[in-house]
Amino acid sequence: MLLVRANPQAAGLEPVVQVTPEQAGWTYIGFEVYRLRPGDTLDVDGSGREVCAIVLEGVCDVRAGDERFTEIGGRDSVFDPVPPEAVYCPPGHSLRVEARTRAEVAVASAPADRGASGPRCIRRADIPYEHRGAGQTERFIHHILDEHHPAEKLLLVEVVTPAGNWSSFPPHKHDEDVPGRETYLEETYYYRFDPPHGQALQRVYDKQGLDEVLAPGDRDLVLVPRGYHPVAAIPGFRAYYLNVMAGHQRAWKYQLDPDYAHVAPKDGNIMGRVERAPDRA
Template identity: 65%
Template sequence: MSELLVCAARSTQGQTPIVQVTPESAGWTYIGFEVYRLKAGEKVTVSTADKETAVIVLEGKCDVTVGQHQFPAVGSRDSVFSELPPEFVYCPPGQPVSFQASVAAEVAVATSVADEGVGEARHVRAEEIAFERRGEGSTTRMIHHLLDEHHPAKKLLLVEVVTPAGNWSSYPPHKHDEEIPSQESYLEETYYYRIDPPHGQALQRVYDKQDLNAVLTPSDGDVVLVPKGYHPVASPPGFTTYYLNVMAGHGRVWKYTIDEDYRHIAPKDGNIMGTVEHGAKR
């Protein structure tokens, strides 16, 4: 199942993305994703003709232009492993989008096919992004809710997760590949990985109860595709794992089904989320 792992061209810089996913390459309906690593002064222009888009400045700072809207100095941190959330610009479909690095920067462009957006282009700042500490013990991880179902958008859901060395996340294993009213929603999902130190790897299993059973070893800069099935992640001892999740589907609600084999370790109410706090803190 190597088609679920998209390996980065880690030496690539400038206008060529280090990693790229399209609905066509993934074999699904909605999500596109790419990452650019830019030197100061380098500029990228992307098309959003039929795509709701988020330009996420993972590291560094960029000036972002969406149609007639200009957003200078977007960015809040030097590393995805810092305690600060990122900043990003939300872009409805049909407007030209460009971003230019004012210092060295890493920028993710997350898209979903959509016939319309919600509202005008907007700059979402670090202090507007909620923080959650999820799990306990060896399942503890730190989460930033960039664009969840409570924030205005048509299709996109965005979250980033830092999993300490030796811990598990996306756990207990759960899936969201069927439309079951009030129980589960269909959401495609990508995982964009960064590893600290960068020579390491994470482990991710993507499986169902029929014919899918892939164990993947994403390295720094790689993307894992989750078109269906359960998808737990392990961060090996000695390495901290970061990932940015993009989700999109028929609707825009995150409902999931926990693998029954792990029900004994799940919260009794089935809700795997922790306490969400507003403000840029960890």
């Protein structure tokens, strides 16, 4: 199973899309998305798992353990030119999300022994903005919970790819541990489109026989258990995706497909220009 279709009728406490490690057939990532109505209250069990609730759209209050964080979020759309806001919660703490407005909330989790010390709110000012690629590979990234933010397993970024452009490019993989070169990381892609009736094309492949071409639509979820995984945003539709990664080590190290060496950076680094100021309105 590499593509999980959204339930377009889901609202309130019914997940729009959901995957557990058992369903995915892997070890780490659990992921779900909710479209909350004003006044809805979502409770998340953090037993044995670190959890991050990302307010993709709308405004929520969040209680994490004994901490209460108010007015989290504020975007009208995931395509607004500002980052989301989120709350991180280490294992052993309950987490409650209360919607102040209509809201779309993603919940990412991974097994953890201790997590980072204490629940915390991740505000817009904490989230770096990255301009990656150029021309037909240009895209824009918010580092919600990257290696510079404390956590035990989770890594979270969101990406907006202009219509007609390529993303997750050149193709790269992170499905084995190779010291200093690659780390094993499971990954999910949660998609949104502008206009919303769009789709993307995503290929997931390796050199051992895996080769799938997927066409995720709005609010669908793609699972990447292994292999290379480039994305094409079709002409006429901007593509958004929220990436969750988790694995044995909390480090994003990858290897590029050698077939694309002629279009890859000479140093193999596909990262772009990272800035502290995220607002590009």
